[in-house]
Amino acid sequence: MNGADLLVRCLEAEDVEYVFGLPGEELEDVLFALRDSSIRFVPTRHEQGAAFMADVYGRLTGEAGVCLATLGPGATNLLTGVADAHLDKSPLVAITGQGGLERLHQESHQALDVVHTFEAVVKWNTQLNDTEIINESVRKAFKLAEYEKPGATHLEIPEDVAATAVDAEPLPHRNKVRRPDPDAESIERAADLLGDADRPIVLAGNGAVRTHASERLREFVERTGVPVIGTYMGKGAVSDRSDQSLMTLDSGPNDEAAGAIEEADCVVAVGYDIAEHDPKRWNPDRSKTVIHLDHEPAEVYEHYNPEVEVVADISMGLRRLTDAVDDVWTTWCTDAHDVVLTDARRKPDPDEPFSVRRTLPILREAMADDDVLISDVGSHKMAIARHFPVYEPNTCIISNGLASMGIAVPGGVAADLAVDSNVVVATGDGGFLMNAAELETATRLDCGFTVIVFNDDDYGLISEKQREHTGEAFGTRLSNPDFAAFAESFGVSASRPTSWTELADALVAAVESDEMRLVEIALD
Structure with missing residues (x-):
């Protein structure tokens, strides 16, 4: 050896x-x-x-x-x-x-x-x-x-x-190291702070999903009535069917979710990493009482300086906090919940031009609760993060730490190997062509997932930001190949719908298929 x-x-x-x-x-x-x-x-x-x-x-x-x-x-x-x-x-x-x-x-x-x-x-x-x-x-x-x-x-x-020759053996694989249970004093302090709050809210982060703490988090919000808002990577920690769900930060046609966290006087941050979403945006005046519940102590940050830190296994921390809290809050932001969910579920009118936002209700209907959506990075990611309802943890994969373009197609290959559910990847024309060659890897492995390409011939998110700042855009325009023909050259079935009815039919057929499919959506 x-x-x-x-x-x-x-x-x-x-x-x-x-x-x-x-x-x-x-x-x-x-x-x-x-x-x-x-x-x-x-x-x-x-x-x-x-x-x-x-x-x-x-x-x-x-x-x-x-x-x-x-x-x-x-x-x-x-x-x-x-x-x-x-x-x-x-x-x-x-x-x-x-x-x-x-x-x-x-x-x-x-x-x-x-x-x-x-x-x-x-x-x-x-x-x-x-x-x-x-x-x-x-x-x-x-x-x-x-x-x-x-x-x-x-x-x-x-x-x-x-x-080089060697005579040695692998070390045995061991179970992962588990954090200890939370200390009673931290739980008591957290419960007291919650009890003093009039408008508490849970901020569910990546860790709430990553550590399989969703079940305990759902028990906590159902028991207490505290509403939940998620980061982009915390989607699905609580089902968006729940009356307590406000989907994600910045959701809603008028940012109702952001308005709710702005009104909140106490934020219970569960598995929250500040790399996901800058706390300066939701705690600008540092007036909120913050309870930090995570495996690790909080990062030192002026706008995220928790009054109490429950550093423990997240699931056990939630269980102990649920047992310690006597109060039950009538959900104080029901109107925001209703507006956010109604908007997210509204299907397009027949004469509306294609858009990412109005494609999402059709896509959601085509996918089962446990199907997996992987989003590339771009303007479509913002729409998916804010407006795509998610019902189970780890079924909407969004990169929001490094947030690198090009992750979707290779991510689809990995997801197809890792899960039994249907897999859909959503990407823009920019991100797609960064790693489009992995379509060959997918077909060689006999994968069967759906690729949705939102095509606007532009690095659209950068254009949007430039126009917000200056009123014009520069350096963002692209030209593209015939994506359907490109996909077919790899042996991937492809379609380019021209109406909402055709798009709905194409998405249902693609998601339910066991084969590789590509659907190009030309954005106006």
């Missing part, structure tokens, strides 16, 4: 099913070790696509997704997807090859200091410069990647280490 064999045996011990990546000369021993293992190596068309696949796979399963790239340009191409996982708190282990140790002390072909390059976007990384440290390093990489708050880790294996 050599170092590469041990590395792959360690991956097997971590129950890794897929490794997404590109081959490279320095990875030869690793690739042949994967060939002889129980793990499926998925060659992708770009390293960024591989990293996004590992990112979304980790977010959907809670187990670290694994991506693989060679040295130099392979590693730097991987970087964006690794950074996305880092800021979105998605468990991911990146593995990169490297030249032999004997040439790394000098300038060398394709050689970069990858370990230091990755330091800013991972929780931990190291070079496997000795076969004797491989088993410990792999176990540490997975433990840290999956430990709350999860994120990315990175291992670099030089080609000579991969080829």
Whole structure:
């Protein structure tokens, strides 16, 4: 057995099913070790696509997704997807090859200091410069990647280490480290603060979904009547069918949800990361009582300075808080709830031009509650985040930490492998073409998901912001191929509806199909 064999045996011990990546000369021993293992190596068309696949796979399963790239340009191409996982708190282990140790002390072909390059976007990384440290390093990489708050880790294996004989065994996989129960004093203080509030509200963040705390959060809001507003990555923590749901921050035709949190005098932040949504926007004058409930202490921030921090397992913290609170509030923002949900569900009039906003009720109707929607980044993401009702946790995947364009199509590949439900990806023309080559990966793997391309021949979100600031836009216009013909060249069935009726029929047929489908929606 050599170092590469041990590395792959360690991956097997971590129950890794897929490794997404590109081959490279320095990875030869690793690739042949994967060939002889129980793990499926998925060659992708770009390293960024591989990293996004590992990112979304980790977010959907809670187990670290694994991506693989060679040295130099392979590693730097991987970087964006690794950074996305880092800021979105998605468990991911990146593995990169490297030249032999004997040439790394000098300038060398394709050689970069990858370990230091990755330091800013991972929780931990190291070079496997000795076969004797491989088993410990792999176990540490997975433990840290999956430990709350999860994120990315990175291992670099030089080609000579991969080829060196070794006699060692993988370390046994252990259960994830669990946070202790909350301390009674913090729960009592939080309950007292809530009891003094007239207009409390829950702000559900990424952690409320990521830690499987939705069941306890739903019990809390049903028991107390406290309304819930979510971040973009907290969608589905409480079902948008609930009377307590205000969907997400900035939802509603006149930002009723934002108005509700503005009126609130007490905010219970559950699994909230300030990277998701700047607290200055919902607590501008720092007048709100804030209760922080999370696995980690709150970030130090002038506009997010909680009166009490319940640092514990989120589900158990919610359970203890539910038991400690005696008050029941009549939902004080029912009007906002009704306006937000009515607007989100309104279907378009027959003569309305195509828009993302009015497509969403039709798409929601075509999808089951547990089907998964993955949004790319762009103006369509804002509409989906604010106006697409979500009924189950982890069924609407939005990148809002790094918020990188290009995640949707590779994310669809990962989701199709990770879940049994139907998968839909929504992207703009800009984000789609960044990783559209992964359609070939999808068809090679016999995936069956739906790609919706909103086409406005523009980097639309940037245009919108420029016009808001200056009244005009520059540097955003694009030209595009025939997307239907492009998809069909990969063997993907495609359609370009011209009416709302045709669009509704196309979405139902696509979502229910077991085949790859692309639906292009031309925006006016």
